[in-house]
Amino acid sequence: MPDPLMLLPGAPSPRDPGRTVTLGVLGGGQLGRMFVHAAQALGYRTVVLDPDATSPAGLVAHRHLCAPYDDEAALAVLAGECDAVTTEFENVPAAVLRRLAAVVPVAPGADAVTVCQHRALEKAHFERSGVPCVPWARLEREADLSRVPASLFPALLKTATLGYDGKGQVSVPGPEALADAWAALGRVPCVLEQRVSLRSELSVVLARDRAGRCVHLPVQHNVHRDGILAVTQVPAPAVAAGLADKALRLATAVAASLDYVGVLCVEFFELDDGRVLANEMAPRPHNSGHHSLDACDRSQFDLQVRALAGLPLTVPRLHSPAVMLNLLGDLWFASPGAAPSTPDWASVLALPGVHLHLYGKTKPRRGRKMGHLTVTAATSAQARTVAAEAAGLLGMPPLWGGPAPVPAPSAAGPDDDAADPGLIQAMSGDGATPTAASLGPADERASARPLEP
Numbered sequence: 001m002p003d004p005l006m007l008l009p010g011a012p013s014p015r016d017p018g019r020t021v022t023l024g025v026l027g028g029g030q031l032g033r034m035f036v037h038a039a040q041a042l043g044y045r046t047v048v049l050d051p052d053a054t055s056p057a058g059l060v061a062h063r064h065l066c067a068p069y070d071d072e073a074a075l076a077v078l079a080g081e082c083d084a085v086t087t088e089f090e091n092v093p094a095a096v097l098r099r100l101a102a103v104v105p106v107a108p109g110a111d112a113v114t115v116c117q118h119r120a121l122e123k124a125h126f127e128r129s130g131v132p133c134v135p136w137a138r139l140e141r142e143a144d145l146s147r148v149p150a151s152l153f154p155a156l157l158k159t160a161t162l163g164y165d166g167k168g169q170v171s172v173p174g175p176e177a178l179a180d181a182w183a184a185l186g187r188v189p190c191v192l193e194q195r196v197s198l199r200s201e202l203s204v205v206l207a208r209d210r211a212g213r214c215v216h217l218p219v220q221h222n223v224h225r226d227g228i229l230a231v232t233q234v235p236a237p238a239v240a241a242g243l244a245d246k247a248l249r250l251a252t253a254v255a256a257s258l259d260y261v262g263v264l265c266v267e268f269f270e271l272d273d274g275r276v277l278a279n280e281m282a283p284r285p286h287n288s289g290h291h292s293l294d295a296c297d298r299s300q301f302d303l304q305v306r307a308l309a310g311l312p313l314t315v316p317r318l319h320s321p322a323v324m325l326n327l328l329g330d331l332w333f334a335s336p337g338a339a340p341s342t343p344d345w346a347s348v349l350a351l352p353g354v355h356l357h358l359y360g361k362t363k364p365r366r367g368r369k370m371g372h373l374t375v376t377a378a379t380s381a382q383a384r385t386v387a388a389e390a391a392g393l394l395g396m397p398p399l400w401g402g403p404a405p406v407p408a409p410s411a412a413g414p415d416d417d418a419a420d421p422g423l424i425q426a427m428s429g430d431g432a433t434p435t436a437a438s439l440g441p442a443d444e445r446a447s448a449r450p451l452e453p
Contacts, residue, residue: 003210003310005105007083010043015083015104020045022062023308024082024104026069026096028055030359030369031285031301032088034293036061038301044309049078056360057088069096079103086262086308090116090283091162107210107261107308108283115258116283119160119191126278129257131250133278134269135194145178152194157181160189169227196277200270202236202244204251205289207263207303207313214252215315217300219244220288222267223399228367231387231399232288232324234295235380239270246276254281263304265289287326287369294355294374295322320353320376323387323399327371331394332364340364347393351386353377 007014007021014021023039025032028050036046036057048061051068058064063081067074069092078085084105087097090113097110115121126133137148139157153175159168170181172192182190201224206216221236222229236244251266258264265286267279289300298316306313332340348354358371373390377383388399 005084005210006310007044009309009311013083019081021309022047022082023305024049024078024085025057025061025088026050026078026085026092027088028052028057028064029088030056030361030371032057033060033359034285034290034299034301035086035088035304038299038305042305044305047078047081049074054362059360069093075099084308086284086304087113088284105308108264109259109261112258112260113283116281117161119158119280120189122280123191125257126254129253131254131278132275134196137192139182139190139192145182148175148178148192150175152192154195156193156195157185157190158193159185160191196269197272198269199272200236200239201279202239202247202268202270202276203232203265203286203288204247204268205263205265205286205292205300206248206251206255207300207307208255208260209307209313210261210310212256213313214255215303215313216248216251217289217292217296217316218318219247220291222288225397226367228328228369229287229326230397231326232291233380233384234291234318234322237380243270243274243276250276250278254278262307263289263300287372288324290357290372291322291324291374292316293357295320295376320378321380321383322377323375323383325373325375325387325391325396325399326369327358327373327394328366329364329368329370330366331396332370333366334395343394348373348390351375351390351393353383353386354390 011021013019022045024047025035026049028048032048033056036048037060039046046061047063047065048057049065049067049069050058051066052058053066058066065074065077075096079100082104085100086107094110094114094117097106097113100106101110115125120138123133123136135152137152138144153172155172157170157172162168168185170184172178172181201222203220203222204216206214208214218234219236219239221233221239223231247268254266255264262283263285265282269277269279271277285300285304292299296316296318298314303313331343334341345356349356353376355374355376356371361370364370375383375387375390377386391399
C-alpha cells in the first residue's frame with residue numbers, strides 16, 4: 001500500500017504548489033552532502049541547516065541556512081520550505097526534531113534519536129528489545145563507583161553523550177583506576193563497558209519505512225585504527241551465513257522496537273566464543289555503508305531519501321565485492337610539521353575499479369575524515385589486492401597481515417566471493433582477510449568503540 005505521505009520526485013509541493021517538493025537535512029557534513037546528492041539525482045530540491053558557512057552539504061544544496069540548529073528563525077524557514085526533514089547526525093537537539101515534527105514530517109523521529117544520543121538509554125533499549133550487548137554499568141554519581149562489580153574489569157569508560165572516533169573514552173584496567181578515569185572525563189554521566197575478546201567487528205545498515213517494511217545492505221566487516229574506521233569489506237569475509245542472519249535479525253528488531261523510519265546502522269561485535277553483541281547504533285547512514293555508492297544498485301543515501309519521501313524501499317543488490325578505505329587528513333601531510341599537499345590521486349585512479357569520493361572539506365587535519373576510496377572488482381580477492389596497492393601508493397599502513405583465518409562454513413559454492421545476483425542475505429569469505437594481527441593488540445581491539453560519522 002502506498003505511503004499516504006509519499007512525496008514524488010520533481011512534483012509540485014503539496015504544501016506550496018509553486019515550488020518543487022523539497023527535502024531538508026539538519027547537519028552539513030559529508031553524510032548530509034551525500035544525502036543531498038542522492039535527493040538531487042531524483043529531482044528533489046534540498047535545504048541544509050548547518051552553522052558552518054563552508055559545510056560540505058551546504059556547498060551543494062539548493063539552499064544553505066547558515067545558523068545554529070536551535071535558531072528559531074532558521075527553523076521556521078526550514079519548516080516552511082521543506083516537505084520532509086531528516087538529520088545527518090545524532091547529536092542534533094531532540095527538542096528541535098520535535099518542534100519541526102509539529103509542522104512537517106521528520107524521520108527519524110525525536111524519540112528514536114533521543115535513545116541513540118545517550119549510551120545508557122541505548123543499552124537499556126537493546127536489552128528491552130532482546131538484543132544482547134556488552135556487559136555494562138551506569139556511572140552518574142560518586143556513589144556509583146563502589147557499586148561496579150569487579151567482574152566488569154578490565155573495562156572502557158565512555159561519556160554517556162557525545163564522543164565518537166575514539167573521543168570521550170578512557171581505558172580502565174581495574175576498580176582502583178575507575179575514580180581517576182571518571183575524573184579525567186570531567187565526572188560527567190558515563191557508561192562503563194566490559195572489554196571483550198573480539199573475533200571481528202560487523203555492522204548492519206538498514207532502512208525502514210512508515211509501514212514497517214525493512215531492507216538492508218549486506219553485513220559489513222570493519223577494521224578500526226585508533227578508534228576510527230579504517231577499512232570495510234563486503235561481503236564480510238569469514239562470517240558464516242547463520243551469524244550474518246542473526247545480526248540482521250537483531251538489527252531489524254532494534255528498528256522495529258524504536259518504530260524507526262529512515263536509515264539506521266547497528267554495530268556488532270563477534271566474540272571469540274561465537275556470540276554476537278550489539279555495540280552501538282546510529283540514527284543515520286554510516287561510514288561503513290559508503291561502499292554502497294559504488295558496489296550496490298541502491299546506496300544507503302538512496303534508501304534514506306526513499307524512506308523520508310515515502311517512496312518504495314527495494315532490496316539493494318550488491319553487484320560487486322568491495323573494499324572501502326577511509327581517507328584521513330593525515331594523508332595530506334608527508335611528514336610532521338610539513339605543509340599540507342594533495343595526495344597522488346592520479347596514481348591511485350589509474351588502478352582498476354577505484355572510486356574516489358572527497359567531501360569538499362577545505363582544510364585537512366590529522367584524524368579528520370576527508371573522503372573515502374572504494375575498490376570494486378569481480379572477486380573479493382581482487383578488490384583486496386587493488387585496495388592494498390592503493391593504500392601503498394598513498395602511504396597508508398598495510399591493510400592486512402598474518403595468515404588468513406579459515407572462512408566459516410557456508411552453503412555457497414565456488415563463487416563465494418562474487419556478488420549475490422539476487423537478494424543479499426548470505427555473506428561468505430574467500431582468501432586472505434584481516435586477522436587479529438592486522439587489527440592491533442588485543443588490548444586495543446577488545447573493547448566497545450564509539451560510532452563513526
